[in-house]
Amino acid sequence: MSRNVTILAAAIFAFSALGSTPATADSIASTVSYLPVADIEGATGSWRTDVWIFNPETTLENEVDLYFTPAGVDGSNLDGIRITPPLAPRESVSLADILYEYFGKTGTYGVLEVRATSPVMVTSNTYNVAGSTPGTYGQYSPGQPYRNALGFDDSVFGDLYVTGLTNDGNLRTNAVVMNPSDVTLEAGVQLVDAMGIIYGTRVYTVKPFSLTQLNDVFGSEFASFRPPSGGPYRLNMFVNLGNGARILGYATVTDKRTGDPYLIPAQAMRP
Numbered sequence: 001m002s003r004n005v006t007i008l009a010a011a012i013f014a015f016s017a018l019g020s021t022p023a024t025a026d027s028i029a030s031t032v033s034y035l036p037v038a039d040i041e042g043a044t045g046s047w048r049t050d051v052w053i054f055n056p057e058t059t060l061e062n063e064v065d066l067y068f069t070p071a072g073v074d075g076s077n078l079d080g081i082r083i084t085p086p087l088a089p090r091e092s093v094s095l096a097d098i099l100y101e102y103f104g105k106t107g108t109y110g111v112l113e114v115r116a117t118s119p120v121m122v123t124s125n126t127y128n129v130a131g132s133t134p135g136t137y138g139q140y141s142p143g144q145p146y147r148n149a150l151g152f153d154d155s156v157f158g159d160l161y162v163t164g165l166t167n168d169g170n171l172r173t174n175a176v177v178m179n180p181s182d183v184t185l186e187a188g189v190q191l192v193d194a195m196g197i198i199y200g201t202r203v204y205t206v207k208p209f210s211l212t213q214l215n216d217v218f219g220s221e222f223a224s225f226r227p228p229s230g231g232p233y234r235l236n237m238f239v240n241l242g243n244g245a246r247i248l249g250y251a252t253v254t255d256k257r258t259g260d261p262y263l264i265p266a267q268a269m270r271p
Contacts, residue, residue: 029056029119033143034180034248037068038109038126039099043172045128045137045259051095053114054121055087062087063117067209068103070110075209076182087120111178111211114143128259139261144248149180150268152242159236160266162251166231167218171253175214175235178248179206185245189214190236191222200225203240237266
């Protein structure tokens with residue numbers, strides 16, 4: 001890692017560190033995790049992201065570094081920020097509107113990488129502040145651990161699946177491919193119907209530690225393949241080139257009538 005960190009002050013009390021317990025494969029607790037963040041005017045609203053980080057250790061302080069990489073940018077040499085003092089045992093910290101308040105960014109979206117000395121649990125809410133009445137429409141997102149990222153594997157175990165998608169004019173589906181590695185990712189994405197028929201395949205190049213967004217999956221990105229209305233559809237995401245790159249992903253489905261979104265993380269089938 002050639003990226004640097006600067007210090008981020010937070011009101012956190014520090015205690016002595018004694019030991020660490022590794023996270024299980026089914027937990028979101030991780031020393032390295034990734035999640036989407038935004039401060040941008042989008043097609044269906046004005047989006048902001050709040051982030052929460054929890055240190056589940058009972059005796060161990062936790063030093064946490066945060067890196068933000070805008071979509072389409074190589075994040076290899078970008079600076080980060082450090083939460084200080086370290087998170088105390090069982091301590092949580094809340095980072096409201098993280099891009100504007102902590103990174104000084106507006107009009108952008110991308111990947112937040114969270115690195116910690118021992119596993120932390122990271123969650124976020126990306127919410128629409130452009131509703132006609134006061135309040136927010138929110139999209140919960142868990143941090144995706146690096147250990148869940150897949151590398152090149154030309155088998156069923158090399159695919160991430162985004163399931164339960166519907167081709168409906170009232171819904172806008174965006175999908176995102178994330179690259180949590182320090183080399184360029186060549187990613188394949190397939191649109192597949194309920195019977196397993198592949199309607200189309202696209203290939204995307206994603207820079208290190210960055211993401212690529214597929215805007216309006218049914219209305220634009222895969223529209224030329226003429227997928228019928230209805231569903232369910234799924235997306236298969238995979239590493240298309242064996243250069244050491246890895247892949248994570250998700251989809252966001254937004255109801256155009258209300259601006260209300262929900263997130264579907266891409267999941268692997270484990271051997």
